[in-house]
Amino acid sequence: MLNIVISGAPGSGKGTQSAIIVEQYGLSHISTGDMLREEIKAGTENGKKAEALINDGKLVPDEMIIAMLHDRVQNDLNNGSVKGFIFDGFPRTVTQAEALDSILKQKNIRVGVMLNIDVEQNELVKRLLNRGKTSGRSDDNLITIQERINVYEQKTMPVIQFYDKQGKHVRIKGTGTLDEVFAQIEE
Ligand code: AP5
Ligand code: MG
Secondary structure (H helix, E strand, C coil), X not given: CCCEEEEECCCCCHHHHHHHHHHHHCCEEEEHHHHXXXXXXXXXXHHHHHHHHHHHCCCCCHHHHHHHHHHHHXXXXXXXXXXXXXXXXXXXXXXXXXXHHHHHHHCCCCCCEEEEEECCHHHHHHHHHHHHHHHCCCXXXXXXXXXXXXXXXXXXXXXXXXXXXXXXXXXXXXCCCHHHHHHHHHC
């Protein structure tokens, strides 16, 4: 099984590159951000808890997201022939990274590689403001974008060291065309 963690700041291109990877390799795409937006739309308890946090650019609690992730991995494995997973926007804290390792270990699978897409701040803000014109995402406004970037630097950047220690972290330069970014991922 090919299991990939795709990480990077808000707007770095995690979702965009995940879609290309899924097309080429047929992996199961697990985006915790997409899952939370679906829960909000469906009006579930988790959605209600998550909504204000997402609007403020904060992370939702580890316990909640880890439980959701665990259920989703289990469901995908139950539902047949999974070639592997791409974890998009998870893990976002060291606690989540440790939980992912233990969830996968129970199922005798492991993370193969952690790709961190690196894009400088001005470009992130530009991309997200531009996407905000059409995305309908409540967090694509300047104040929330800045908070999302702060939270990324404080809570999520330590996850890079976590995978560095395991020898699994690969930096991807996230500027250039989609094909140029994907070429580095393929390599
Ligand atoms: P999430 O949905 O994961 O949002 P994010 O991390 O802020 O990232 P985005 O989805 O905005 O960006 P992306 O990196 O996917 O880039 P994209 O490909 O879209 O999380 C949202 C919220 O949910 C969090 O803030 C948190 O509250 C909560 N949450 C989610 N997971 C959680 C977790 N594990 N724990 C706790 N809370 C969690 O690209 C962005 C734009 O750039 C697009 O318009 C795209 O077309 C463009 N673009 C992409 N690549 C290029 C390129 N090479 N050149 C030019 N433009 C490009
Ligand atoms: Mg995304």
